[in-house]
Amino acid sequence: xxxxxxxxxxxxxxxxxxxxxxxxxxxxxxxxxxxxxxxxxxxxxxxxxxxxxxxxxxxxxxxxxxxxxxxxxxxxxxxxxxxxxxxxxxxxxxxxxxxxxxxxxxxxxxxxxxxxxxxxxxxxxxxxxxxxxxxxxxxxxxxxxxxxxxxxxxxxxxxxxxxxxxxxxxxxxxxxxxxxxxxxxxxxxxxxxxxxxxxxxxxxxxxxxxxxxxxxxxxxxxxxxxxxxxxxxxxxxxxxxxxxxxxxxxxxxxxxxxxxxxxxxxxxxxxxxxxxxxxxxxxxxxxxxxxxxxxxxxxxxxxxxxxxxxxxx
Amino acid sequence: xxxxxxxxxxxxxxxxxxxxxxxxxxxxxxxxxxxxxxxxxxxxxxxxxxxxxxxxxxxxxxxxxxxxxxxxxxxxxxxxxxxxxxxxxxxxxxxxxxxxxxxxxxxxxxxxxxxxxxxxxxxxxxxxxxxxxxxxxxxxxxxxxxxxxxxxxxxxxxxxxxxxxxxxxxxxxxxxxxxxxxxxxxxxxxxxxxxxxxxxxxxxxxxxxxxxxxxxxxxxxxxxxxxxxxxxxxxxxxxxxxxxxxxxxxxxxxxxxxxxxxxxxxxxxxxxxxxxxxxxxxxxxxxxxxxxxxxxxxxxxxxxxxxxxxxxxxxxxxxxxxxxxxxxxxxxxxxxxxxxxxxxxxxxxxxxxxxxxxxxxxxxxxxxxxxxx
Numbered sequence: 001x002x003x004x005x006x007x008x009x010x011x012x013x014x015x016x017x018x019x020x021x022x023x024x025x026x027x028x029x030x031x032x033x034x035x036x037x038x039x040x041x042x043x044x045x046x047x048x049x050x051x052x053x054x055x056x057x058x059x060x061x062x063x064x065x066x067x068x069x070x071x072x073x074x075x076x077x078x079x080x081x082x083x084x085x086x087x088x089x090x091x092x093x094x095x096x097x098x099x100x101x102x103x104x105x106x107x108x109x110x111x112x113x114x115x116x117x118x119x120x121x122x123x124x125x126x127x128x129x130x131x132x133x134x135x136x137x138x139x140x141x142x143x144x145x146x147x148x149x150x151x152x153x154x155x156x157x158x159x160x161x162x163x164x165x166x167x168x169x170x171x172x173x174x175x176x177x178x179x180x181x182x183x184x185x186x187x188x189x190x191x192x193x194x195x196x197x198x199x200x201x202x203x204x205x206x207x208x209x210x211x212x213x214x215x216x217x218x219x220x221x222x223x224x225x226x227x228x229x230x231x232x233x234x235x236x237x238x239x240x241x242x243x244x245x246x247x248x249x250x251x252x253x254x255x256x257x258x259x260x261x262x263x264x265x266x267x268x269x270x271x272x273x274x275x276x277x278x279x280x281x282x283x284x285x286x287x288x289x290x291x292x293x294x295x296x297x298x299x300x301x302x303x304x305x306x307x308x309x310x311x312x313x
Numbered sequence: 314x315x316x317x318x319x320x321x322x323x324x325x326x327x328x329x330x331x332x333x334x335x336x337x338x339x340x341x342x343x344x345x346x347x348x349x350x351x352x353x354x355x356x357x358x359x360x361x362x363x364x365x366x367x368x369x370x371x372x373x374x375x376x377x378x379x380x381x382x383x384x385x386x387x388x389x390x391x392x393x394x395x396x397x398x399x400x401x402x403x404x405x406x407x408x409x410x411x412x413x414x415x416x417x418x419x420x421x422x423x424x425x426x427x428x429x430x431x432x433x434x435x436x437x438x439x440x441x442x443x444x445x446x447x448x449x450x451x452x453x454x455x456x457x458x459x460x461x462x463x464x465x466x467x468x469x470x471x472x473x474x475x476x477x478x479x480x481x482x483x484x485x486x487x488x489x490x491x492x493x494x495x496x497x498x499x500x501x502x503x504x505x506x507x508x509x510x511x512x513x514x515x516x517x518x519x520x521x522x523x524x525x526x527x528x529x530x531x532x533x534x535x536x537x538x539x540x541x542x543x544x545x546x547x548x549x550x551x552x553x554x555x556x557x558x559x560x561x562x563x564x565x566x567x568x569x570x571x572x573x574x575x576x577x578x579x580x581x582x583x584x585x586x587x588x589x590x591x592x593x594x595x596x597x598x599x600x601x602x603x604x605x606x607x608x609x610x611x612x613x614x615x616x617x618x619x620x621x622x623x624x625x626x627x628x629x630x631x632x633x634x635x636x637x638x639x640x641x642x643x644x645x646x647x648x649x650x651x652x653x654x655x656x657x658x659x660x661x662x663x664x665x666x667x668x669x670x671x672x673x674x675x676x677x678x679x680x681x682x683x684x685x686x
Contacts, residue, residue, distance in 0.1 A: 157619020240614040242548015274571030276480040
């Protein structure tokens with residue numbers, strides 16, 4: 001087979017690899033543990049991609065493009081990564097695109113993981129009977145950030161900082177954030193915050209919290225607070241961008257749709273009191289998509305394939 | 314001198330019916346986009362033949378839209394005849410419904426106002442608001458002047474490209490088919506959100522390089538217009554920048570929209586005036602409070618969209634410095650240093666009424682393809 005499209009989503013814990021045929025159909029999908037050090041992270045990606053190709057008896061010569069979604073700030077000119085704190089990447093740029101291009105001899109596109117997921121969420125909704133021009137993907141995992149597709153195009157912002165909503169203070173006094181500010185959205189409502197505010201051994205802390213909220217007043221109080229902050233974030237996201245749809249994702253956001261259901265209830269409540277709120281924050285325009293879609297990897301593959309300089313498949 | 318204008322999205326593109334009409338529009342656009350345009354330069358810029366351009370220009374002159382305006386410098390042959398928009402050739406009508414009483418103007422294509430109308434004192438909503446709007450339009454249509462190219466209406470709230478006003482709670486309009494209700498008029502009507510047209514007017518006078526802008530208007534309500542990459546960004550049903558009904562005070566004052574504690578209940582021009590009465594620091598104190606709430610909301614908007622300029626416009630005089638200081642203070646405290654570093658916050662320097670100027674420019678662009686003024 002030729003013209004294969006590779007998409008990789010390098011997460012804080014696991015790395016997803018998708019191999020798509022030129023039509024975008026999945027032909028192989030693997031998930032491996034992420035190697036979380038700058039020295040070995042690239043080797044880990046090379047190995048994971050090689051293994052995914054080997055599973056369908058293919059090699060790099062059959063690949064058209066490779067797209068990588070990774071947390072942090074990406075230099076659009078060089079594909080180098082900085083500020084991916086959970087991967088041990090700081091201010092020293094990791095030349096990810098250049099290193100992978102020389103390893104595979106194929107064009108490599110690197111983009112922020114949440115933006116990749118936004119691109120895939122936009123495509124998925126349009127392909128499955130929900131026509132939307134603009135989508136905000138709200139990634140709720142270790143941190144919180146949003147990816148925006150406006151009128152079908154990825155919006156990066158003037159300084160490439162668009163969507164960094166996790167570090168806007170929403171609860172002054174709630175505690176310090178790694179960014180240096182106090183009471184950021186991430187401090188009160190991220191997956192990590194949920195796990196800290198309601199400690200559990202459950203691998204899905206958001207689901208554990210909402211299960212407990214049914215019978216434990218302390219859990220109910222935390223759940224209400226988390227939902228209130230996230231509902232506010234969704235409203236402000238829509239009011240800023242005018243998107244047609246908000247898609248929840250990330251470890252906590254995709255968790256069994258439990259957050260999506262709670263958020264829809266919160267939006268329904270304000271919609272019942274205000275026709276304007278019903279128009280602007282329609283609960284039915286809030287979606288959560290199954291995590292096995294591997295949106296990050298799928299969006300990365302799509303962005304790489306759509307890059308103008310990429311050879312035709 | 315080139316002119317800047319936020320370009321329009323695909324859905325707003327000209328609805329020219331045939332190639333001739335499209336070519337006429339293109340020629341007019343070229344003439345309006347720069348000074349010193351000649352028939353030859355139109356041919357160069359559009360790729361149309363000299364003969365076609367001559368015939369188009371003849372029709373535009375005959376139609377009163379273009380005039381010959383002196384001669385340019387010769388490049389060896391006969392000096393070229395320069396062309397200009399006949400700014401008196403058409404009138405445009407603009408209405409601003411964002412504050413009551415409503416206001417309207419009839420102006421020429423250079424923006425020179427021929428006539429101004431103001432609605433009756435007091436508040437109107439629902440059918441009465443449509444009646445009042447209709448009355449003002451009729452009054453402006455009756456004014457002596459050039460043929461009317463179109464009517465631009467700037468309304469608060471959520472409005473789509475078919476002229477349906479989905480929500481304008483201050484006017485009591487819910488799913489109001491305003492475009493249809495005004496379809497009987499002799500001139501075409503364009504309806505847009507007030508903050509959006511103000512953002513376009515503001516964008517036209519911003520320094521080059523400022524291509525990502527939020528323009529916030531404090532009128533009877535609070536709304537923002539968003540320009541991204543030099544394009545007006547409306548979002549679905551013009552909801553982008555519709556920040557007035559975000560709740561900023563839990564269990565705050567009731568809002569006409571049905572919620573409590575909306576930004577509008579704190580930061581609209583009437584809300585600031587109301588709060589100033591009882592505030593120990595009077596109007597400056599009430600303004601600073603409003604500015605802090607506005608700044609908290611704008612921190613989210615700037616974080617989401619990553620824009621470089623925040624421009625504030627307010628119906629009230631003399632509070633600009635206090636407002637800018639309060640808003641900028643909150644933005645600096647609430648944004649990551651990398652986002653706050655290049656952010657500029659200032660009052661609008663637009664010297665005429667932004668909303669009416671923007672609505673007039675919208676008509677000139679949509680009806681005729683003109684760029685500027």
